[in-house]
Amino acid sequence: MLEDILKQVAAGKLSPEDAQQQLATFENLGFAKVDHHRKKRQGFPEVIFGEGKEASHIIDISRAMLSKGDNVFITRMEKGKADAVMSALPAFQYDEISKTLFMKNKAFEQKFNDYIAIVCAGTSDLPVAEEAAKTAEACGVEVRRFYDVGVAGIHRLFAHIDEIREATVSVVIAGMEGALPSVVGGLVSHPIIAVPTSVGYGANFNGLSALLTMLNSCASGISVVNIDNGFGGGYNAVLIHQIANRST
Incomplete structure (x- = not known):
């Protein structure tokens, strides 16, 4: 990229000012520095974490990203804040579950x-689970959902296991005791990203019991992300999927 820009400047096809703008690694909005080169470094644009941000700030960050031709994906958006953003940028699509x-x-x-x-x-x-799924889809990856297949009725998992085995990578989400990733990990030959959730009764300790179960799994090939971190699970799965596609 740098060599191409320098050649355009030398040939008079690009002004030094425009070249400087293209080479800028981030855009300073005062309250935020928008990382426009994230896609060049990592393959995907910056993702906006919506929790704790003002709607007006999210709108400005989104506009900065849109000006560079990027797709925009925002996580942890309560409906009221999402409505405020969509009033300014109606092309956004909101998913209330994720x-x-x-x-x-x-x-x-x-x-x-x-x-x-x-x-x-x-x-x-x-x-x-839907945060993980929407994250992967926002990166342009096909997702297949296998929901309500927990260990309390494990026959429900076996009904889908052949299709799950054909995936490049699985993101396995569970609360309570968090046993499902261990079960899936013993049945498939691809990487598992385990996501513990805070769902469960008192001794679940808001997801800590599920997290520790997943960290202590005896099944091979399991990596674990933080409690309720569907985004992290989906994004890591996309990176694995991306590497797998390079070799095909």
Whole structure:
């Protein structure tokens, strides 16, 4: 990229001012520095964490990203704040279950084959599972959902296991005792991203018991992200999926 820009400047096709703007690594909005080069470094644009941010700040950050042609994905958005953002940028689509906003500013490049499996133990875990699923879809990856297949009725998992096995990587979400990733990990030959949720009764300790179960799994190939971190699970799965597609 740098060499191309310098050649354009030398040939008189690009002014030094425009070249400087293209080479800027971030845009300073005062309250935020928008990382426009995230896509060049990591393959995907910056994702906006909505919790704790003012709606006006989210709108300004989104506009800065849209001006560069990026798609915009926002997590942890309560409906009231999402409505305020959509009043200014109505092209956003809000998903109330995952609490995410997404605007597709440009078409995805057709660079991925196969799919990621999102495997969810119970209906109470759906907000975290959908955050993972929406994250992967915002990165242009096909997702297949396998929901309500927890260990209390393990036959429900076995009904889908052949399709799950064909995925490049699985994101497995569970609360309570968090046993599902261990079960899936013993049945598939691809990486598992385990996501503990805070769903459960008192001794679940807001997800700590599920987290410790997943960290102590005897099944191989399991990595664990933080409690309720559906975004982290989905994003890590996308990175694995991206690497797998490079070799095809």
